[in-house]
Amino acid sequence: MIQFLVQSTRIGIGFLGVIVFLIFSFLPQKEKIPTSLPFTVLVDKGQAVEDVWNSPEGNRITNGTFNPGIQLNRWWIKAKLKNESDAGEEFFFLLNNPHINYIEVYVDGNKQPTYVTGDRFPFDSRPYPSRDFVFPFSLKSGETKEILMLLDKRGETFHIDPEVLNENEFTDRRGTERLIMGIVTGWMILTVVFTMFFWSELRHRSAFYYALYILLVFLWIFSHWGMGFQYLWPESVTWVGKSRPVFNLASNVAFLLTLINFFPPSPTQKRWNSWIRSLIWVNGLLLLAFLIIPESEIKPETIAFFLKGVLILSVVQILIALSYLIVQYLAKTPFAGYYLVGISFLFCFSLLLYVDQVSGAVQLSHYLLNFGSAFGTMGETTLIAFAFMRQASLEKKEKEKLAVKILTREKEIADQVISVQEEERNRLGRDLHDSIGGMLGTLHMRLQGISQKIQDPELQSIQNLVLQGIHETRALSHNLTPPHLDELGLVKALANQVEMLNQEGAIKVKFYHRLESSLSKSTELMVYRIVMELITNSLKHSEASEIGIQLVSDSGKLELMVEDDGKGFSVDQKMGGLGLKNISNRVNYLKGNLTIDSNSKGTTTLIIIPT
CATH class of the missing domain: 1.20.1070 (Rhopdopsin 7-helix transmembrane proteins)
Known part of the structure; x- marks a missing residue:
């Protein structure tokens, strides 16, 4: 803007x-305007109007301009208007100073003013509605009028440039x-x-x-x-x-x-x-x-x-x-x-x-x-x-x-936080796999040896629980530590997970992908985590029989869509859950948009990420 x-x-x-x-x-230009009016100027000394009419004294102004500066005098000016055209015309007498306090206008030797106006009178007292003082006179062909004016602007700048204009010029x-x-x-x-x-x-x-x-x-x-x-x-x-x-x-x-x-x-x-x-x-x-x-x-x-x-x-x-x-x-x-x-x-x-x-x-x-x-x-x-x-x-x-x-610094800090989190996840995954997983494996082998000597249904039940714990530990370990994501890349890692899920037979998973550009390591990791979280949600809560995963990159954006045919859920109620909150946080980190549509026929999650 x-x-x-x-x-x-x-x-x-x-x-x-x-x-x-x-x-x-x-x-x-000034010299090209034939409208400047020669006039006589007299200082007002309190003389009567008839004395001013008859006074020959004064300063003849030949260029039409009078500017004595800031003075304490009132001034009389005398001028003649003559219509030299062949027809009657309307003429406008202008002083070219809109700030004269008091004006009296006398015509043709009259002792009574024709006009009385000035800044000390309301605007509608002016003989002509103009920002400047304009006095209209109608003259027949060859007619002459003598104009006498008393101007009072004492204590202020006094400047007049009398002009007479016909109607067109005005x-x-x-x-x-x-x-x-x-x-x-x-x-x-x-x-x-x-x-x-x-x-x-x-x-x-x-x-x-x-x-x-x-x-x-x-x-x-x-x-x-x-x-x-x-x-x-x-x-x-x-x-x-x-x-x-x-x-x-x-x-x-x-x-x-x-x-x-x-x-x-x-x-x-x-x-x-x-x-x-x-x-x-x-x-x-x-x-x-x-x-x-x-x-x-x-x-x-x-x-x-x-x-x-x-x-x-x-x-x-x-x-x-x-x-x-x-x-x-x-x-x-x-x-x-x-x-x-x-x-x-x-x-x-x-x-x-x-x-x-x-x-x-x-x-x-x-x-x-x-x-x-x-x-x-x-x-x-x-x-x-x-x-x-x-x-x-x-x-x-x-x-x-x-x-x-700031964004770069925030990204660096976020990357550092994610890096620390991933290192901690990898450590936990290794500990689960090597420590707890190993202990459960040893326990399972001993139980298996005992069960060969002692046939006891209760012992068999305990052995099955230990075996289930081994599978859960292995799944958690793999989830915490994406198997060979750096070496295989996002598509191959997801394909391996889909293949493993299909082999287990609990649910059918379809995976479609079309990536036209490579993704950064941090983006691949975030997308992998999001997909696994969505699959986990479907397995645990939706009672779905089929999951569809679509991963497409096009025109500077990455589109991820995960669908299932489960029973659905209320998005408003579930957004407060830890799983969806984790997904939302990861999408926000990637500056993407998250849209979830869920009803009784299934759930569709659409994520668009700029690349």
Whole structure:
């Protein structure tokens, strides 16, 4: 199962890479999009709306992007929309930032806002149901509309990239973004499922923490896109502002726990252990603060301070994680290279985004701002999930090797036990034959001499009992010591026993055999013991007149079938007996299967042994 998942994931990674490459190949480039809208920006100083309408001051933005970083100002922006087509059209004004707290939209010099919306209002207050802020305007041919907006995002990162799209352009944009978000979502879910599977297989806490990390990062990305507000908490205006820092801090904790559990610090790396655990506590305390402090009581200055602190903390912990992984890599710790490359990949994206958010100096493109974190996370999770796959595959191979060693050792121990048992059986057989058998033979000869002198029926009865004891002793001796099994082989030894039974005349025995491959000595001995035990059971208990023995080897297995026409027995009751228990133990030793079918018409025992 693991091998299948590993191969499937490798194929999935390659397929994902091809898809992402094709997406970026066909995505419209920034300079080719004629939708960026020049606009004027003014700092809000509490002036009236009519004063802003009439104010000629402002900064002309020629590339359509405005990013002052983390600021404590509210901003006014002015722009013009014009329909230059020959027919009336529906236009969509986009800010390309789904996290603006408060927005007022004025049209054509009006002093009353046409739209009032923002993250501090329920989602259904938006003029258009979209994850981003979209404002629809219908313009006739040649018509122009002047737009004035008041934007409030004090204490947080402020980035807008105003665009105006007609209906077709807007549909294409939404389709492209949905495709990217669908791929990212599918990949993150797939990675979480795979990582949870590896956790169930490996039972390493690091896999569980990493699955939790991916899930939290995905929730952060989902919130960053504005999808969380649209689909998960459309009425929770207090949670909108908290969701991203909370998920960010929680994912930091989960990743640090993954790191310290996947690569436990050695005794010489105590300071790394202290630093990483300190970072876990700092993230945890900040997370707790964001959760319990009401957002309404936090001033913009405090929000800005905390946000910068979280951003700096994220960069610091990535640097510490990179340094720690470099130490582990230089120490030749397994899989450290995968983590190192994965974190480096994410760090490159994160650093660009953090610098852009704090200072606005990078001026990243619309797609990179919206999906850069997702692309960085996909690269990181791909490499680290592959590390878990490699670990699972290697551990599976190690377990298989260990299992083979254990089975081999168990087989060696079992062989030694059987060898000792056989030596003891042979010794007992020789003692029975030489000692007790000899004594009984001497006694029989003396009784025979006495009986020639004294004709006494009682003496004759004693002589018959002694003769019966000689036969029993000889049978026990032969049973304990298989006659010439090593020299004759299994088939010839069984054939001799069958011939002896047929000569005695008490029961008729048929023996059929077809062995296409040779058997090991231990297997021959076990099979011989099983056959003799089954014959003994039939002779003693079944009152059978005929026994059939069939021994066939074919296609890597040995089939032994012993049948009699006796009165049968209850299998459930007799399985507790010593004879059947011995048979069952020997079959288990040979890794075979035992099936017994018994009724009033006879008993059939089928044993299949792999060879």
